[in-house]
Amino acid sequence: MAFVNWFKRHVVVIAGLLTLAYLLLPNVVVTVFSFNKPNGRFNYEWQRFSTDAWKDPCGVAGLCGSLSLSLQIALWSTLGATALGTAIAFALVRYRFRARGAINSLIFLPMAMPEVVMAASLLTLFLNMGAQLGFWTILIAHIMFCLSFVVTAVKARVMSMDPRLEQAAQDLYAGPFQTFVRVTLPIAAPGIAAGALLAFALSFDDFIITNFNAGSTVTFPMFVWGSAQRGTPVQINVVGTAMFVIAVLFVLVSMVIGNRRHRRKA
Amino acid sequence: MSTLTEAPPPLSPPAPEQKPPRRRGRWTPYWLLLPGILWLVVFFAAPMVYQASTSVQTGSLEEGYKVTWHFVTYWDALSEYWPQFLRSVAYAASATVLCLLLGYPLAYLIAFRAGRWRNLIMILVIAPFFTSFLIRTLAWKTILADGGPVVGALNTLHVLDVTSWLGWTSGDRVLATPLAVVCGLTYNFLPFMILPLYTSLERIDGRLHEAAGDLYAKPSTVFRKVTFPLSMPGVVSGTLLTFIPATGDYVNASLLGSADTGMIGNVIQSQFLRVLDYPTAAALSFILMAAILAMVTFYIRKSGTEDLV
Numbered sequence: 001m002a003f004v005n006w007f008k009r010h011v012v013v014i015a016g017l018l019t020l021a022y023l024l025l026p027n028v029v030v031t032v033f034s035f036n037k038p039n040g041r042f043n044y045e046w047q048r049f050s051t052d053a054w055k056d057p058c059g060v061a062g063l064c065g066s067l068s069l070s071l072q073i074a075l076w077s078t079l080g081a082t083a084l085g086t087a088i089a090f091a092l093v094r095y096r097f098r099a100r101g102a103i104n105s106l107i108f109l110p111m112a113m114p115e116v117v118m119a120a121s122l123l124t125l126f127l128n129m130g131a132q133l134g135f136w137t138i139l140i141a142h143i144m145f146c147l148s149f150v151v152t153a154v155k156a157r158v159m160s161m162d163p164r165l166e167q168a169a170q171d172l173y174a175g176p177f178q179t180f181v182r183v184t185l186p187i188a189a190p191g192i193a194a195g196a197l198l199a200f201a202l203s204f205d206d207f208i209i210t211n212f213n214a215g216s217t218v219t220f221p222m223f224v225w226g227s228a229q230r231g232t233p234v235q236i237n238v239v240g241t242a243m244f245v246i247a248v249l250f251v252l253v254s255m256v257i258g259n260r261r262h263r264r265k266a
Numbered sequence: 267m268s269t270l271t272e273a274p275p276p277l278s279p280p281a282p283e284q285k286p287p288r289r290r291g292r293w294t295p296y297w298l299l300l301p302g303i304l305w306l307v308v309f310f311a312a313p314m315v316y317q318a319s320t321s322v323q324t325g326s327l328e329e330g331y332k333v334t335w336h337f338v339t340y341w342d343a344l345s346e347y348w349p350q351f352l353r354s355v356a357y358a359a360s361a362t363v364l365c366l367l368l369g370y371p372l373a374y375l376i377a378f379r380a381g382r383w384r385n386l387i388m389i390l391v392i393a394p395f396f397t398s399f400l401i402r403t404l405a406w407k408t409i410l411a412d413g414g415p416v417v418g419a420l421n422t423l424h425v426l427d428v429t430s431w432l433g434w435t436s437g438d439r440v441l442a443t444p445l446a447v448v449c450g451l452t453y454n455f456l457p458f459m460i461l462p463l464y465t466s467l468e469r470i471d472g473r474l475h476e477a478a479g480d481l482y483a484k485p486s487t488v489f490r491k492v493t494f495p496l497s498m499p500g501v502v503s504g505t506l507l508t509f510i511p512a513t514g515d516y517v518n519a520s521l522l523g524s525a526d527t528g529m530i531g532n533v534i535q536s537q538f539l540r541v542l543d544y545p546t547a548a549a550l551s552f553i554l555m556a557a558i559l560a561m562v563t564f565y566i567r568k569s570g571t572e573d574l575v
């Protein structure tokens with residue numbers, strides 16, 4: 001009876017932690033299998049412990065090339081989408097003008113569209129134009145689908161900004177440029193950073209849209225996809241583990257910095 | 267920018283009804299919007315139009331395609347691929363329901379029970395986003411492997427007998443069955459359910475729970491009458507964020523499924539990239555879009571939260 005009562009009181013916590021375990025189980029498997037030494041081509045069964053793959057992450061032909069290509073594309077599409085998206089977000093929040101409704105739906109639709117549909121229609125356009133599929137078509141596609149997410153993230157932040165701060169700056173004889181750089185931009189920065197981070201993650205991880213519009217260019221997700229058929233090298237698990245660790249560390253560090261800044265202000 | 271900028275700012279505060287002068291030009295919003303909107307028009311809206319026109323074209327890759335208003339393509343595509351359409355909707359709907367059932371307790375845990383662990387759990391929910399989702403999906407091949415611990419346990423508990431009878435699995439296997447695909451879909455889109463749920467749960471005033479308790483409501487009643495209704499915005503946006511991408515997904519069906527579990531995304535992908543039958547592929551992706559729009563509109567009407575999307 002005591003157990004039943006305990007269970008009743010903690011049922012939400014137990015269920016929540018089980019879901020968390022479900023979410024993290026693949027990451028655990030990826031990490032464990034990055035230390036595997038498989039016998040055949042496939043790294044699906046545990047054989048024996050080895051750190052070979054960690055010592056030689058570029059030991060598989062094409063892996064590090066595709067990784068650096070993905071990083072480049074993610075970097076450029078983050079820059080592009082963040083610049084274009086921030087401008088749109090400011091225009092939408094700060095100004096009243098015609099066609100706002102139409103523009104809002106144009107921003108919303110790419111997020112509500114299944115990726116295959118976008119990917120396929122963009123490919124029809126490129127085929128019709130006779131464009132050479134490759135780096136540029138991937139970049140164009142990535143900026144396109146990251147844009148809406150950046151707009152949403154920046155908009156949320158700019159909307160909660162107090163416009164009186166800018167008015168105060170102008171009352172203190174700051175020019176429009178000075179006001180923007182010294183007041184507006186620092187306040188909007190967390191929103192812009194969140195948008196940029198989201199764009200980077202989306203672009204780096206995108207497979208469906210890239211698969212349609214890449215031609216014979218191989219990004220990292222496409223390399224993983226291809227290797228799933230040929231036999232996945234252990235190095236892929238190494239990269240997956242490293243990405244997870246870097247992401248967690250990055251968030252932890254940014255949180256510690258944020259906390260410290262918060263405390264200093266208080 | 268304009269002459270307005272050089273004018274000295276008013277030394278005395280303006281009268282309340284007088285708005286401060288706009289310091290930026292009338293055209294500024296349009297200049298800000300232009301590049302981004304142009305990008306979306308050229309690379310998002312225009313391609314949709316192109317695709318619509320492709321779907322009513324006939325011809326061949328060698329001789330080129332012409333618009334002939336050949337609407338029969340739609341009918342042919344639908345009559346040939348309706349099983350894949352049905353399967354996509356069924357898999358995506360099951361995954362969405364599972365995401366809601368699994369995601370709600372975790373979102374609730376983070377919002378109300380986590381205390382100082384809140385940030386850590388949030389990081390653990392978001393961090394997998396930064397690991398390639400393809401790698402994580404491939405990990406499910408290891409987890410669900412034939413003769414692995416998961417399949418072994420399900421076998422011992424005779425769960426697989428029941429699921430095989432229902433047609434979700436086949437024999438001693440979980441991989442290459444509908445169950446594996448739904449499991450993968452649920453896993454991949456779970457964060458898209460948890461985050462909106464958490465956002466709407468977090469906004470709920472904790473005092474409402476106390477008030478309900480003071481009025482002698484049992485915990486289950488508090489949940490049913492207070493918490494859940496107030497979290498509806500999160501439920502609606504979470505289900506949409508899960509259902510829409512899951513319907514069009516073809517990665518899970520390819521990696522974890524078999525030829526019998528193909529979804530409509532698989533068909534569109536192979537028609538476009540392997541068979542090179544562009545009109546059929548375009549028609550299929552248009553039907554998918556229309557079906558999703560119709561279902562989403564109906565759902566939003568039903569849930570009565572039109573202003574939330």
